[in-house]
Amino acid sequence: MPAAEKFQETIQAVRWTDGAVEMLDQRLLPHTEAYLHLATAAEVAAGIRDMAVRGAPAIGIAAAYGVVLAARARYAEDPAGWREAVAADLEVLAAARPTAVNLFWALERMGRCLAGLEGDPVPALLDEARRIHEEDIAANHRMGELGAALIEGPCGVLTHCNTGSLATGGFGTALGVIRQGFAEGRITEVFADETRPWLQGARLTAWELVHDHIPATLIADSAAALVMRSGKVGWVIVGSDRIAANGDVANKIGTYQLAVAARYHGVKFMVVAPTSTVDMAVPDGAAIPIETRAGEEVASLGGQRVAAPGVQAWNPVFDVTPAELVDAIVTERGVVRSPDRAGMAAMMGV
Numbered sequence: 001m002p003a004a005e006k007f008q009e010t011i012q013a014v015r016w017t018d019g020a021v022e023m024l025d026q027r028l029l030p031h032t033e034a035y036l037h038l039a040t041a042a043e044v045a046a047g048i049r050d051m052a053v054r055g056a057p058a059i060g061i062a063a064a065y066g067v068v069l070a071a072r073a074r075y076a077e078d079p080a081g082w083r084e085a086v087a088a089d090l091e092v093l094a095a096a097r098p099t100a101v102n103l104f105w106a107l108e109r110m111g112r113c114l115a116g117l118e119g120d121p122v123p124a125l126l127d128e129a130r131r132i133h134e135e136d137i138a139a140n141h142r143m144g145e146l147g148a149a150l151i152e153g154p155c156g157v158l159t160h161c162n163t164g165s166l167a168t169g170g171f172g173t174a175l176g177v178i179r180q181g182f183a184e185g186r187i188t189e190v191f192a193d194e195t196r197p198w199l200q201g202a203r204l205t206a207w208e209l210v211h212d213h214i215p216a217t218l219i220a221d222s223a224a225a226l227v228m229r230s231g232k233v234g235w236v237i238v239g240s241d242r243i244a245a246n247g248d249v250a251n252k253i254g255t256y257q258l259a260v261a262a263r264y265h266g267v268k269f270m271v272v273a274p275t276s277t278v279d280m281a282v283p284d285g286a287a288i289p290i291e292t293r294a295g296e297e298v299a300s301l302g303g304q305r306v307a308a309p310g311v312q313a314w315n316p317v318f319d320v321t322p323a324e325l326v327d328a329i330v331t332e333r334g335v336v337r338s339p340d341r342a343g344m345a346a347m348m349g350v
């Protein structure tokens with residue numbers, strides 16, 4: 001397929017355009033492609049909170065551009081005292097969502113950049129935000145190579161949620177491995193979980209796979225174990241929002257049960273995430289903050305309430321998969337097989 005037709009060459013989750021942040025509103029996909037044009041850090045924070053943009057690396061990249069917007073506004077207001085005001089804007093961005101550590105990683109990196117700046121901070125901060133964006137894309141291609149090499153294949157794979165260009169700077173983490181594995185003939189077909197309640201799989205992953213002409217079958221989340229039992233998949237390949245120091249993995253709700261079923265059925269389990277998703281300050285998965293969103297997201301479908309009136313709904317949107325159920329963690333720095341604390345520390349160089 002000519003490069004220009006590839007998904008990541010035509011669609012970006014978030015980008016800096018003409019002095020503003022353009023954020024593809026993923027709540028409307030795949031049937032409507034509309035970009036939000038955001039001029040303030042508060043608007044970027046709202047876009048993250050309300051999941052116009054989602055996906056751990058994409059959230060971090062959006063926040064980085066949000067810091068540029070904040071610094072530009074605050075420096076214009078007060079060229080002498082802008083730093084204090086920007087610190088408050090960074091707090092607003094940090095409060096947008098709690099689980100994806102990429103958000104906090106990006107804010108800390110942008111904070112280190114602005115600390116040493118004199119005069120107008122915007123050019124240097126914009127360069128740093130663009131580096132974060134470009135480094136993420138490069139990391140995804142490297143992880144694609146490393147992860148695909150683990151798949152002897154040819155085989156089918158199963159994936160959960162969306163980990164493609166829409167969740168990152170471009171190409172994707174787990175979906176990047178799938179793109180690379182398909183290109184190398186190691187992967188023959190993809191089973192994509194719909195990923196209730198927000199339907200990242202049905203709406204976003206399916207859209208990316210169909211666009212790139214990768215054979216994809218959409219399944220209900222509850223059909224995943226049956227697919228594994230059928231022998232049609234050799235690997236489950238997922239992303240992550242935060243990986244603890246011992247290799248425990250926080251990811252979209254439903255990932256944990258996929259790992260249990262995979263182990264039971266002898267299907268290998270791969271987690272693909274850049275090192276900006278690894279949080280060595282968190283000792284294990286129990287310490288990872290898990291976001292719980294409004295129960296109405298579970299009780300509704302397509303914006304219409306389908307659940308019985310009066311019933312309560314519980315909506316944790318992430319869960320933690322213990323490291324012992326993970327066969328490999330793939331980052332841009334390398335692969336940790338059967339991850340544990342020692343393996344994670346060695347890969348992270350700490």
Ligand SMILES: CSC[C@H]1O[C@H](OP(=O)(O)O)[C@H](O)[C@@H]1O
Nearest residue numbers: 054055056163167239240251252
């Ligand atoms: C490439 S990380 C994508 C990661 O983010 C998703 O969560 P959400 O859509 O709520 O931001 C999911 O956990 C994916 O694995």
